[in-house]
Amino acid sequence: MLINMGQKLKVVETEKTKEDGNWFYSDVVKDHFFNPRNFLKDKNAVKDYDGYGDVGNVLCGDRMDMWIKVDKKTDKIIECKWLTWGCASAIASTSMLSEMITENSGMKIDDSLKIKPIDIIKRLGNLPKIKYHCSVLGDQALRTAIYDYFKRSKQHNRIKEGVQ
Amino acid sequence: MDYAATTYVDPEVKKEIDSYFTERFGNPGSFNYFGLEAKNAVNDARNRIAKILNADSDEVIFTGSGTESINLAIKGVARALKTKGNHIITQKTEHHAVIDTCKYLESNEGFEVTYLNVDKYGLINLDELKKVINKRTILISIMHANNEIGTVQPIKEIVKIAKKNNVIFHTDACQAAGYLELDVKRLGVDMMTINGSKLYAPKGIGLLYLKKGVPIEPILHGGGQEFGLRSGTENVPGIIGLAKAIEISERIKKTECKRLSKLRDMLINGLQGKIKNVMLNGHTKTRLPNNANLSFLGVEGESLLLHLNEEGICAATGSACTSRNLEASHVLLATGLKTEAAHGSIRFTLGRKTKEEDIKKVIRVMPKMVETLRMLSPIHVD
Structure with a gap:
C-alpha cells in the first residue's frame, strides 16, 4: 500500500513542538535537498581550487568536503563546490550556504567568515530544532576551506588564533 | 511499507467493535444491563484469545499497549521475586520497552541485568545464556522476533534452558504474533506480550499471557480490574478488536x-x-x-x-x-x-x-x- 501523493499534510503545532521543533522540513529545505546547488558533480574536476576543507566524520553521521575558488582582486569567493554525506538537513544546509556565498558575483571572504549557522537556518525557512547541529557542519567546512586558502596564499595574518 | 511500525485496523475488526463505542458502551464493572453486556463481551474476547494461545482465559491480562504488558511482566515479576534473587537476563537487541525497563530496575531498585550479546545475524548464543544464569537469576526476557531486523530467536531452546534452571521466562512477541507460533504450551513460555497495533487491531490495546502460578505484582493500582493486575476501566472495543484481529491473523x-x-x-x-x-x-x-x-x-x-x-x-x-x-x-x-x-x-x-x-x-x-x-x-x- 503506497501513499496517495495528492494528499499534502499540514503540520499541527503544540506549545511543546514549537519549543522543540518537529521533524518536518520547509519547502526551501526540500527544494535544496532534492535539487542541490553547486555540488561537485565530477569528483576529478577539482584541480584548480584555492582552498579545501573537510569536516565531520561518518561515526557522527555526517561528513563534508568543500572546495572554494577566490577572485584575488576583489577577495570574493566566486565558486564553492561540496560533497556531503548526511541527512537532508546537512545536504540542504550545505547547498544553501554555497548559494549564499557565491550569489551576486560572490561574497567577500571577510563577510563569509561572519556567516553563522543561524543565518543558513533562516534562509532555509527554519530547520527542526533537533537538526540545528547539521547546519554547523557547512559553516565549519567553509571556515576550514577559507583558512586553507589563507595558508596557500601566505596570508597567515588573516588566520585567527584559536579558530580552526 | 512500514507495517512493523503499525497496521491499519482490519475492516472486519472495525465492524465488530463499532457498536461498543456508541450503543454498547457499558463499563464491565457496572452492576446493570450495559455493564453485563460489556462484561460478557470482554469475557468472550478473553475466551477466544485463550483458545488461540492454548491457555486458560484467566491467564490473559489485557493492558494498554505492548509496552505496558512488558513493563508489567518485567517489573511485576522482578518485584514479586526480589527476596528470591535480583538478577535478570535479557539481550542487546530488545525493544526499548524491555531494555529501558531493565535499566530502570538496575538504577532504581537494585536489580542486576545481563544483556546478552548477539551474533552478526542478531541471534543470542545459548551457551552464553547457560553461563550467565546463576542462583540469583529470577527472570529471562528474550523477544521472539526483532522489530528492526526481523531475526527470530530460538524460543523453544531458550525455554528449555530457563526451565532447567527454574527461571521464569518472558517473550515479547509483538512483531512475531502475526507470523509465528502463538501456542504458549508448545512454546513453553511463562509470559508473552502481544500488541494490537501491529496486528490490524486498534492502537491502545495489548495483552500479557501470564501462566498460572507465576508470582507477579501489579504496576497500576486502583479498581482491581484484570484479576487485580491492571486497574483501569477496560478498553472494551480494544479488547474485542484484539480478539477478532488475532482470530483473523491466525486464520490467514x-x-x-x-x-x-x-x-x-x-x-x-x-x-x-x-x-x-x-x-x-x-x-x-x-x-x-x-x-x-x-x-x-x-x-x-x-x-x-x-x-x-x-x-x-x-x-x-x-x-x-x-x-x-x-x-x-x-x-x-x-x-x-x-x-x-x-x-x-x-x-x-x-x-x-x-x-x-x-x-x-x-x-x-x-x-x-x-x-x-x-x-x-x-x-x-x-
Whole structure:
C-alpha cells in the first residue's frame, strides 16, 4: 500500500513542538535537498581550487568536503563546490550556504567568515530544532576551506588564533 | 511499507467493535444491563484469545499497549521475586520497552541485568545464556522476533534452558504474533506480550499471557480490574478488536507467511541485484516473512527516506538522524554493524495490502535515488 501523493499534510503545532521543533522540513529545505546547488558533480574536476576543507566524520553521521575558488582582486569567493554525506538537513544546509556565498558575483571572504549557522537556518525557512547541529557542519567546512586558502596564499595574518 | 511500525485496523475488526463505542458502551464493572453486556463481551474476547494461545482465559491480562504488558511482566515479576534473587537476563537487541525497563530496575531498585550479546545475524548464543544464569537469576526476557531486523530467536531452546534452571521466562512477541507460533504450551513460555497495533487491531490495546502460578505484582493500582493486575476501566472495543484481529491473523497466517516471504525475497534480491553495495541486515533464513532491512552503503538513511516518501513509499531507518537521541540503532550496532552502515539502513516491513506491484515500484525507483545521494557523498564505497 503506497501513499496517495495528492494528499499534502499540514503540520499541527503544540506549545511543546514549537519549543522543540518537529521533524518536518520547509519547502526551501526540500527544494535544496532534492535539487542541490553547486555540488561537485565530477569528483576529478577539482584541480584548480584555492582552498579545501573537510569536516565531520561518518561515526557522527555526517561528513563534508568543500572546495572554494577566490577572485584575488576583489577577495570574493566566486565558486564553492561540496560533497556531503548526511541527512537532508546537512545536504540542504550545505547547498544553501554555497548559494549564499557565491550569489551576486560572490561574497567577500571577510563577510563569509561572519556567516553563522543561524543565518543558513533562516534562509532555509527554519530547520527542526533537533537538526540545528547539521547546519554547523557547512559553516565549519567553509571556515576550514577559507583558512586553507589563507595558508596557500601566505596570508597567515588573516588566520585567527584559536579558530580552526 | 512500514507495517512493523503499525497496521491499519482490519475492516472486519472495525465492524465488530463499532457498536461498543456508541450503543454498547457499558463499563464491565457496572452492576446493570450495559455493564453485563460489556462484561460478557470482554469475557468472550478473553475466551477466544485463550483458545488461540492454548491457555486458560484467566491467564490473559489485557493492558494498554505492548509496552505496558512488558513493563508489567518485567517489573511485576522482578518485584514479586526480589527476596528470591535480583538478577535478570535479557539481550542487546530488545525493544526499548524491555531494555529501558531493565535499566530502570538496575538504577532504581537494585536489580542486576545481563544483556546478552548477539551474533552478526542478531541471534543470542545459548551457551552464553547457560553461563550467565546463576542462583540469583529470577527472570529471562528474550523477544521472539526483532522489530528492526526481523531475526527470530530460538524460543523453544531458550525455554528449555530457563526451565532447567527454574527461571521464569518472558517473550515479547509483538512483531512475531502475526507470523509465528502463538501456542504458549508448545512454546513453553511463562509470559508473552502481544500488541494490537501491529496486528490490524486498534492502537491502545495489548495483552500479557501470564501462566498460572507465576508470582507477579501489579504496576497500576486502583479498581482491581484484570484479576487485580491492571486497574483501569477496560478498553472494551480494544479488547474485542484484539480478539477478532488475532482470530483473523491466525486464520490467514499460513498463506500470508508464504505470500510475504516471496515478496520480501523479491524485494531483497531485486534491490541487491539493481544496486551495488547493499547489505542485508539480520538473518537470511530465520527472519520474519515481512521484514527486509538493508544498508545502502555510502548513503544516509534519512535522506533516502525523504526520497522514498516523495515517491509515496513509507519505510523506516536505523540512522541516528531520525532518532530522538541522535544515536544509530542499538540493534544494528549490537550485530556488529559499522556506524556508517547503520546510518545507511532502511527497513521495509510488508503487510496485508503490500502487492507485487509495490515491490516492483521500489525496485524500479530506488537505484536512481541511491545514485543521486552517492553522487553527493564524499565517501567512496567501491
